[in-house]
Amino acid sequence: MSIVSHPDEKHPPDPGQQELLSAWLDGELSDAGEVEALLSTSPEARMYLEQLQKARTLYHAGRQRVSCDPEAMIGAIINRVRQETEAVEGAPRPIPKRAGLPWEWVAAAAALLILAAGGVLLQQVRFTPGMQRAEETAGAGGWLPADEKISDTDLAAILDENFADSTVLPDLWENLPEEELLQYAALWEDETASPDGPEDSGLWWEQAEQLAAFFDSTVFGDPEFPVPQP
């Protein structure tokens, strides 16, 4: 590779003069007097300016090929924006924790509803917290038949309100006895009664609505949903 030396390369303009000429090239000098004086007295400066102008021309000629398909780019950007917009608008909101609602209250409400419907002996229900209560109730031969009780894992998912990560709800709807569904319906009813309205969308909210409907129809004595007898 041969390196070309310009006759004036040995005495190029100093950095200050290079700055001046570069700024002049960009039209950034309000007073051209200084650069005009330099150009009139320095052939090196004139040569340097000429090289800068040619370098700029070459630069833009060499960069002509640097381009993207504008319509493809615009389409990709608009598409991504649209996807983000739709994702934000259609995103299912997370199911909130039912802050501060004691399990005993929910259990009591469920039990009272069952009692009001005319079929359940309250004394069979032992109010102990969470899973222990359910397990003990089932084990005591109450209204959770022992042979149909749900697994600890599934029960934990429900008690933790970890519905989104659980596959248990469809199974509940399909397999559990109606009286047990009543209990969970009471839980769902509590969710739907929230002033914030339904907090989920899609399958899980649909299931909750079904349970709530079941709950409501039972309360109002819909014969389609007979209340189980003890």
Place this chain on the structure above:
Amino acid sequence: MKVEPDDWILIARAKSGDAEAFAVLVRRYQASVFRFCEGLLASREDAEEVTQDCFVTLYRALHRLEPRAQFTTLLFGSARNLALNRLRDRRRRQHREQDPRAAAATTTPCATPDAVCSAEELAGVIREALDTVPEPFRSAFLLREEANMDYASIAETLGCPTGTVRSRIARAREIIRAKLTEKGLLP
């Protein structure tokens, strides 16, 4: 003669849900943002992705934008940040690998004084010359040449005094001039 709406008018329309106004902004600036990013990244693919990221980021930030500064300083400032982040990530990944672009750069022709380069060869030489310009000189130079910004806008974009912009651009030009001279493309 059709008068194009001001950038901030388009921003205001986009904020109120006018998707076409946002599309006009994208059309107006996507080419220069892409070329600016390509100049920093030396990669078409990365530049395309960063350009997309830049406009998507702009869209996300629409509600926070107020017409206090030139829109282009915000846009290119964001593009530069994204591009430099991408560059940093890429360099981390390539830490122990040889960059194929660096190897290719040593084989660029046009080494005789009277050489007449093909467009492809010229593009290679310019790429090579640009790659020898370090940051932050390169950003200042690219904002001038690709975004056609004046020095005051570049200073605002880079967060430095106008005098610094002037010296950075001059330095970048000198590096490129020397490289083109070395390649025989300048007398």
